[in-house]
Amino acid sequence: MIREIQDKIIALKKEKNICLVAHTYQASEILEVADIKGDSFVLSQKAQLAPESTVVLAGVRFMAEGVKLLSPDKKVILAHxxxxxxxxxxIAPERVRQYKKEHPDHPIVAYINTTAELKAVCDVCVTSSTAVKIVSRLPEKEMLFIPDCNLGDYVQRQLPDKKINLWLGGCHVHAGVTERDVINARKDHPGALLLVHPECVPEVVAHADFVGSTSAILEFAAQSDANEFIIGTEMSISEHLTYQFPDKHFHMLSKKLVCPNMKITSLMDVYRAIAGTGGEEIILSDELMRDARRPIDKMIELGQ
Ligand code: SF4
Known part of the structure; x- marks a missing residue:
């Protein structure tokens, strides 16, 4: 059944000249037929270079918006x-505007995992892999970091000369993992390396052998000589690694590391979006596109 739907998707993509883009947290059966896979910002950068004029995205809405912002002339469809x-x-954009009024000298640094409306009121975006570099290159000493206080805290620890004001937000999936989970996992798998995403709370990050974005975790595990790992990010990463490297052992740091928002998209949703009977086209006004693109361009400029 899965193979049949996958074959239909492959044929339809070719017939309708559609590029299928999937985030690494998607199910394997979707990733197997995707043309582009990766972390959120990498997806939009690669989609920009794709020759197809239509992109179907299996992931979450801000990622589809990101593709649209970088490829305004393409038709972008969110699969679910x-x-x-x-x-x-x-965060409501109005609250950020208010902060700016009260602190006009503080740049607003936005994690790329934000809506287009929120990006539009910020000064610079960062990804989890570029956050330290981008913030270190800002001329200002003090700033506001939104929305993930754990990633912001991680950046602050790497850059003690900066003063990073944090917003009390974050990813409930990563933030749900506790130090007790780390202690239990270490007990169950002594000798395994602990790789965690900086969206985890500082008490968890403090125990890690490696801290990095999803792509960085995948790369670290692939290149490491070690053969046993505890993975502190969404469960799909442990699954993909187990599939890719059958001789190595991967354990989830916690069973709580499941993102229901990423799991909502099924292979059938992808099929319907490609067939034209499902999904939703991302439409952003010209003004929003212009304003939300500004902090992304700043990130690209500072990241070079
Ligand atoms: S809630 Fe899900 S999609 Fe959002 S940042 Fe967390 S893992 Fe990613």
Whole structure:
């Protein structure tokens, strides 16, 4: 059944000249037929270079918006209209505008996991892999970091000369992991390396052998000589690694590391979006596109 739907998707993509983009947290059966896979910002950068004029995205809404912002002339369809990210939608843009009024000298640094409306009121975006570099290159000493206080805290620890004001937001999936989970996992798998995402709480990050974005974790595990790992990010990463490297052992840091928002998209949703009977086209006004693109361009400029 899965193979049949996958074959239909492959044929339809070719017939309709559609590029299928999937985030690494998606199910394997979706990733197997995707043309582009990766972390959120990498997806939009690669989609920009794709020759197809239509992109179907299996992931969450802010990622589809990111693709649209970088490829305004492409038609971008979110495979499941209800796939949102609670962290990306955590802050009303008005609250950021208010902060700016009160602190006009503080740049607003936004994690790329934010809505287009929120990006539009910020000064610079960062990804989890570029956050330290981008913040270190800002001329200002003091700033506001939104929305993930754990990633912001991680950046602050790497850059003690900066003063990073944090917003009390974050990813409920990563933030749900506790130090007790680390102690239990270490007990169950002594000798395994602990790889964690900086969206985890500082008490968890403090125990890690490696801290990095999803792509960095995948790369570290692939290149490491070690053969046993505890993975502190969404469960799909442990699954993909187990599939890719059958001779190595991967354990989830906690069973809580499951993102329901990422799991909402099924292979059938992808099929319907490609067939034109499902999904939702991302439409952003010209003004929003212009304003939300500004902090992304700043990130690209500072990241070079
Ligand atoms: S893992 Fe966290 S940040 Fe990523 S989509 Fe899910 S809720 Fe959002």
């Amino acid at each position: 209209p209800d796939a949102g990210c609670p962290m990306a939608e955590q």
